[in-house]
Amino acid sequence: MLKEIWIVVSLLLFIITDVEGQLLIRGKILDESTHSAVPYANIWLPEIKKGTASDQQGFFQLKVPDSDSVYIQVSCIGYQPLTKCIFPRYKNAVLIHLTPKVQTIAEVVVIAKEKESLETSSVIDEAALRHIQPTSFADLMELIPGGVSQNINMTKSQLLSLREPMAASNSNNTSYDYNSSFGTAFLIDGAPVSNDAELQDVTGFSESTTSSPLFKQNTTGKGVDMRLITTDDIESVEIVRGIPSVRYGELTSGLVKIKRAYKKTPWKARFKANPGSKLFALGKGFALPNHQTLNVNIDYMYYMPDQRNLKVNYGRITGSVRYKNNIEGRRGLWSLKANVAYTGSFDETRIDPEIDHPETDTYKKDYKQFDFSSVINWQALNNSCFKKFEYRFSGSYTHTQNAITRQVLGRPYPITVSRTEGEFYGEYLPLSYMADFLLDGKPFYFNTSFNTLLNFCFLGLEHNFSVGGDYRYEKNFGKGEVYDPTRPLYAGTGRPRASKDIPSMQKLAFFTEDNFSFFIGENKLETQFGVRANAALNLSQEYTISNRFYFDPRLNILFSLPTKKLWGKELKIAFSGGYGWLTKFPGLTHLYPNLLYFDKVELDFYSNSDEALRQVYYKTQIIDLTNYSLKPNRNSKIELGVRIKLGQCKFNINAYYEEMKRGFKTLNRAMIMEYKKYDTDSGPSSSELTEPPTIDMFPYEDKKIFQFYSRLGNGAREQKKGIEYQFDLGRFEKIQSRISINGAWMKVKYDLSEPTYGYPSTIIVDEHYPYYGYYTWNKGKEYQQFNTNIRFDTQIDKLGLIFSTTIQNTWYTSSKYNPNSGMPEYYFDYDNNKYTYTEEDIDDPILKFLYDNKTDFRNKREAYEAEINFKVTKKIQNKMWLAFYVNRLIYIAPEYKNMDGLTVKRKAFPYFGMEFNFNL
Numbered sequence: 001m002l003k004e005i006w007i008v009v010s011l012l013l014f015i016i017t018d019v020e021g022q023l024l025i026r027g028k029i030l031d032e033s034t035h036s037a038v039p040y041a042n043i044w045l046p047e048i049k050k051g052t053a054s055d056q057q058g059f060f061q062l063k064v065p066d067s068d069s070v071y072i073q074v075s076c077i078g079y080q081p082l083t084k085c086i087f088p089r090y091k092n093a094v095l096i097h098l099t100p101k102v103q104t105i106a107e108v109v110v111i112a113k114e115k116e117s118l119e120t121s122s123v124i125d126e127a128a129l130r131h132i133q134p135t136s137f138a139d140l141m142e143l144i145p146g147g148v149s150q151n152i153n154m155t156k157s158q159l160l161s162l163r164e165p166m167a168a169s170n171s172n173n174t175s176y177d178y179n180s181s182f183g184t185a186f187l188i189d190g191a192p193v194s195n196d197a198e199l200q201d202v203t204g205f206s207e208s209t210t211s212s213p214l215f216k217q218n219t220t221g222k223g224v225d226m227r228l229i230t231t232d233d234i235e236s237v238e239i240v241r242g243i244p245s246v247r248y249g250e251l252t253s254g255l256v257k258i259k260r261a262y263k264k265t266p267w268k269a270r271f272k273a274n275p276g277s278k279l280f281a282l283g284k285g286f287a288l289p290n291h292q293t294l295n296v297n298i299d300y301m302y303y304m305p306d307q308r309n310l311k312v313n314y315g316r317i318t319g320s321v322r323y324k325n326n327i328e329g330r331r332g333l334w335s336l337k338a339n340v341a342y343t344g345s346f347d348e349t350r351i352d353p354e355i356d357h358p359e360t361d362t363y364k365k366d367y368k369q370f371d372f373s374s375v376i377n378w379q380a381l382n383n384s385c386f387k388k389f390e391y392r393f394s395g396s397y398t399h400t401q402n403a404i405t406r407q408v409l410g411r412p413y414p415i416t417v418s419r420t421e422g423e424f425y426g427e428y429l430p431l432s433y434m435a436d437f438l439l440d441g442k443p444f445y446f447n448t449s450f451n452t453l454l455n456f457c458f459l460g461l462e463h464n465f466s467v468g469g470d471y472r473y474e475k476n477f478g479k480g481e482v483y484d485p486t487r488p489l490y491a492g493t494g495r496p497r498a499s500k501d502i503p504s505m506q507k508l509a510f511f512t513e514d515n516f517s518f519f520i521g522e523n524k525l526e527t528q529f530g531v532r533a534n535a536a537l538n539l540s541q542e543y544t545i546s547n548r549f550y551f552d553p554r555l556n557i558l559f560s561l562p563t564k565k566l567w568g569k570e571l572k573i574a575f576s577g578g579y580g581w582l583t584k585f586p587g588l589t590h591l592y593p594n595l596l597y598f599d600k601v602e603l604d605f606y607s608n609s610d611e612a613l614r615q616v617y618y619k620t621q622i623i624d625l626t627n628y629s630l631k632p633n634r635n636s637k638i639e640l641g642v643r644i645k646l647g648q649c650k651f652n653i654n655a656y657y658e659e660m661k662r663g664f665k666t667l668n669r670a671m672i673m674e675y676k677k678y679d680t681d682s683g684p685s686s687s688e689l690t691e692p693p694t695i696d697m698f699p700y701e702d703k704k705i706f707q708f709y710s711r712l713g714n715g716a717r718e719q720k721k722g723i724e725y726q727f728d729l730g731r732f733e734k735i736q737s738r739i740s741i742n743g744a745w746m747k748v749k750y751d752l753s754e755p756t757y758g759y760p761s762t763i764i765v766d767e768h769y770p771y772y773g774y775y776t777w778n779k780g781k782e783y784q785q786f787n788t789n790i791r792f793d794t795q796i797d798k799l800g801l802i803f804s805t806t807i808q809n810t811w812y813t814s815s816k817y818n819p820n821s822g823m824p825e826y827y828f829d830y831d832n833n834k835y836t837y838t839e840e841d842i843d844d845p846i847l848k849f850l851y852d853n854k855t856d857f858r859n860k861r862e863a864y865e866a867e868i869n870f871k872v873t874k875k876i877q878n879k880m881w882l883a884f885y886v887n888r889l890i891y892i893a894p895e896y897k898n899m900d901g902l903t904v905k906r907k908a909f910p911y912f913g914m915e916f917n918f919n920l
Contacts (some may be wrong), residue, residue, distance in 0.1 A: 120242025146744030183252030274913025648730030773824030
């Protein structure tokens, strides 16, 4: 009985002590490096032996003795323990920063990890970046499911196409329209990277071959060039392949989020050399008073793949300064991040004296980009409804110049310079002249956004509710093409137009999103549902998309089963799914194409004996290529997946289906042009003239001709389906290795969603073909790829070594043309009469030329091939890392017979490089 009385008295004394003489403090635990919340940290008061733990958002509250100062101890797995003195009488809200523990080499993970979130995404951290030794950002793509290693060619633009077989993105087939790369969004520290105001097309360009620098490096309307993104001083890269949060817009395919370091770091230097390229990088993070940091970095890269070819090279230099400041307010934490960056690239085609004119011919590309961004973030220190507010603004200014001077040699070609429709006298180009060409672009981008996070309970559920919006301004202030139309770089080019005369593009978006979870029995369902509204501003009312909102609903769910035990290990199983719409507006090049000038020579009187007697008379007809009915490109996505975790092993399988019904595509169109054909044989000869002849001296005949041109429309249809998988088997201590397997089966189909026109290149009795066809198909293709990468990451801590051996298996790749009848639906004559095309017309001696039966619809399948890639990193005294890699150390590609029965032999050569990193 005395024992029970003593217990009751003790409890009463404890309650009285707890009520009287104590103060309530509130606080938040944050990561010192990332300033993200640290959940489930232990907070302990040694004086009264009492403690608590932070919640999932890092918040905690605790009663402490009423005194001037109290010591608290904070600890959490993965962080250095901390003892801190607080002053409860003077400040009842505290902010505590924990320092992460330094990982040993045995804890480094050098694979792309599947993020444990509702979105389907891969995360590549700093250790993995250092180990794979990237020269270009494109090198990182080999780590994601379905990715394969490639030899990177830095002399041509590098575009990112997610969930597409390599053969499709590298294809020159006309069915490929860059919708995937144009619809892939890049964010650097939350600031969008865009080239929607890029206008580097050359009017009337006639040398569109892969050997021309104007063709290889032009990314207008194609997407972000990954060559311009440095891979140094990056903390992590997240690649969202699935359905992103509605916070992110202006995308259809995927999202790349690049996070750079804003923390104290030693001096870091990096040297890399591989065949044809050299790279140097240097950076440091300075710690300033009051939780402030300043990071600086610079890198330089030069690429010349073949020393024998002086005309092919690429150089780049980048640098950035990044500042971070955290200020503890009374009710919350204020955080400021700001940065400025510079990117410059230079690409000069040097002169080969054996084939060029060294005294005259020059080519030079100059690229300068200046970026700035800033974000102000406020996080609450208490459990109020208002959790977080973020305001961001960013922008960039780029100055690009392609300058070409070339001696032009060729045949006499009529000069057509009229900018109005009608008939005009002209002149001839000289047989030899100097052409000066300048392509000047000055795209400017400004972006601002805000986001608010609220936390509240409704209908028995806890909701994390986001509301926000963003605004984008895009404008090109460049001169565009600058040249003398009477001395063009390419004969027959169009008329130059200044880019600055094109209006700006402005985009406005609002979004709202709710994240909540609840239990169904012992099962947990997590839900992310949001809607984004997108609109294009500053457009003429003639445009269909002007001031019209397009809504993107997006839903991601994760259904988790209760944790079980299997073979003595924890087993966690979760099923994921999602559905969503993604919208990408057209760029300036899509909305404001150049006028198209058709010039038809009616009189061509060329005197070989007397240049003063030459005469040209031509007719000009103008086509406005502006498509006022152009709509945004919209992509719908459906995903289903399963995630299994058994002990240290993780298994992720995800199936997806995407369909883009109205993508951007240039489609053939036709017009009938009437003109006069003057007969120079029936008029005066050169010996009879004392001045150039006039048209009234010659008889003429009225003629008609079909003129074909391309106009952008919503004519592309793309379907993607596939299964992605990644198995992380964890680390096996007996072999000191981590084993991972990833890969994908991908199938993509390119097709038409709008009709097009075709015209055979057939001459009948010295006359042009008299009909053109109306087709509901084109030579669209279907591609497939199935690959598996098996990776062994061997980490020997005692020796400071990391070995990575990757067996890259491509089980098969295939491509085939979509089936079609080969027939047009209709055909038209010179009077624009419309006729139905029938099967009987296939045998007609004239109409048979409209029938295309040359397509081979068989499946072109390439057999199994494999390559073994090897990488090794040596750590020296915790200060230096020496790394070496070789791709295709072993190449296995058995002979096989193709669809024609021919034996195909394949070969490939090793590709290697090395780099040296050290910290000071």
